[in-house]
Amino acid sequence: MPVPDPVKSVLTAPAQNSLCISGNVISATQASITLSWAAAANADSYEVGIKNLLTGVVTTQVASANQLTITLQRTTPYSWYVVSKSNSTTHTAVSDTWKFYVAGTGSITYSPFPAGITAPTFGQAFAAGVTTVNLTWTGSDVDNDIVGYDVYFGTAATPPLFKSNVTDLFLNGVTIASGNTYYWKIITKDSAGNTSDSGVFQFVVK
Numbered sequence: 001m002p003v004p005d006p007v008k009s010v011l012t013a014p015a016q017n018s019l020c021i022s023g024n025v026i027s028a029t030q031a032s033i034t035l036s037w038a039a040a041a042n043a044d045s046y047e048v049g050i051k052n053l054l055t056g057v058v059t060t061q062v063a064s065a066n067q068l069t070i071t072l073q074r075t076t077p078y079s080w081y082v083v084s085k086s087n088s089t090t091h092t093a094v095s096d097t098w099k100f101y102v103a104g105t106g107s108i109t110y111s112p113f114p115a116g117i118t119a120p121t122f123g124q125a126f127a128a129g130v131t132t133v134n135l136t137w138t139g140s141d142v143d144n145d146i147v148g149y150d151v152y153f154g155t156a157a158t159p160p161l162f163k164s165n166v167t168d169l170f171l172n173g174v175t176i177a178s179g180n181t182y183y184w185k186i187i188t189k190d191s192a193g194n195t196s197d198s199g200v201f202q203f204v205v206k
Contacts, residue, residue: 006043006084008093009066012036014100019110019142021103031074031102036067037095043084047092053077053099053114056199075104077113077196101142111194112141115149115186120203128178128206136170137186137198150187152200159183159200176205 013036014020023033035048048068051058054076061068072078082095099113116138120126126133135153139146151171153162162184163171176182182205186198 003086003088004042005089005091006086006093007041009040009043009046009082009084009095010038011080011082011095011098012038014098016098016100017113017140017142018100019103020100023102025074026071028105029074030071032069033072033102034067034069035080037082039066040082040084040093042086043093044087045085047083047085049081049083051079053079053196072102074102075110077101077111099140109145109190109192109194110142112139112143112146112188112190112196114196115139115188115198117184117186117198117201120201122201122203124203126176126203126205130178130205131176132173133176133182133203134170134172135174135184139169139186139188141188141190143190143192145191146188147191148189150189151184152187153182153184155180155182157183157200159185165189178205180205 023031025031046063047060049060079097079099081097084093101110119136148165148167151163151166152159154160183200183202185200188196
């Protein structure tokens with residue numbers, strides 16, 4: 001009889017794109033936050049991945065129950081996901097990835113979450129002869145005061161500013177040429193002057 005695979009966990013708290021004001025304040029710079037998710041069928045344990053969206057550092061911890069209390073930096077955005085694991089099979093299931101912001105002392109405004117690059121995907125290869133590409137991304141902010149996006153794009157590993165103050169979540173018809181590797185990133189800006197950096201993505205035109 002086949003062993004059932006674990007199913008994907010459904011995240012519950014902190015809520016997606018939320019300002020997390022729950023938890024216990026440890027110091028001026030740190031807070032203890034509890035991550036929780038719905039128990040997944042056929043899962044014996046969970047691996048929780050937490051990414052500091054300012055530094056890009058990812059940490060993973062194992063949980064036997066459907067919650068995990070961790071110490072995080074205050075006034076800092078994070079993303080997280082849960083991997084459902086079983087003792088009876090090597091197959092796993094990965095949850096959606098959610099973002100949240102850990103509240104800080106006296107903070108009135110918060111930087112936007114770094115833009116999520118959706119297309120082209122990192123390392124995507126385009127066939128020779130393709131002459132244009134559509135760049136797309138997602139944006140979110142607990143303050144809901146994003147005013148625009150600066151698109152950096154080019155063949156240099158540190159791409160130059162290509163178009164500023166884009167108010168859509170896409171930039172269509174960007175010219176590309178065969179034989180090049182292109183690099184791009186998005187800087188998200190809000191009305192308080194706060195910014196966030198998506199990090200550099202790249203794709204290739206054969």
